[in-house]
Amino acid sequence: MTEFVMIVTLISIWSSLLMSSITLGGAVHFWLEHSRKIVDIVPLKRYPLITIVVPAHNEAVVIAQTTQAILELNYPADKVELLIFADNCNDQTAQRARTVLQLPKYEKRKAKVIERHGSGGKAGVLNDALKMAHGEYIGVYDADAMPEKNALYFLVRKILENPTRYVAAFGRNKTRNAEQNFLTKCINQEIVVTQRIQHCAIWHLFKIGRIPGTNFIHKFARIPLLL
Known part of the structure; x- marks a missing residue:
């Protein structure tokens, strides 16, 4: 039983590391592709209500x-x-x-x-x-x-x-008062991870959006x- 628990634990750890590595790699690739793009504000074909x-x-x-x-x-x-x-x-x-x-x-x-x-x-x-x-x-x-x-x-x-x-x-969302105190810094860190890394990577790699x-x-x- 102990060996089984250890195997499950190791699989879980390495699976998490693999998922994190793929996500981080996707986010970095997204940033390299888009960081130098200049987006122009041009009139839209139509403006829906x-x-x-x-x-x-x-x-x-x-x-x-x-x-x-x-x-x-x-x-x-x-x-x-x-x-x-x-x-x-x-x-x-x-x-x-x-x-x-x-x-x-x-x-x-x-x-x-x-x-x-x-x-x-x-x-x-x-x-x-x-x-x-x-x-x-x-x-x-x-x-x-x-x-x-x-x-x-x-x-x-x-x-x-x-x-x-x-x-x-x-x-993408971001914290406007990120430097106000320790709590806002923690909130900002959570938003950075989810919005700038996870969301970008999942969309960039798999075209999956999480609203x-x-x-x-x-x-x-x-x-x-x-x-």
């Missing part, structure tokens, strides 16, 4: 920044529908989001704040959003996210390369097939 959903639970500290960052994305204003869900909040999340939407430059945007009191957390929010969304694609950003200006542009651009085959696209919980879009018409 995107419904962006922001689930927020007691996010009053950051929701205003997130709302403004989404509204300032480099994407036609009339092609973005923003749904901010204040999910069972007992702080000023809804009020602070509305304050941003009421600014003169945003008052004509397709955006609303929904105060939700149901169950289900983030999954419940997304299910509720499907009943309200008008977009051809559904996008999700967490309430503490601050997407870079061209984030949505690149997601749509990738989808439009082959819209009949690509039904979803996701981007994260934020910074992605998915074709609305195909979502019912996943439920």
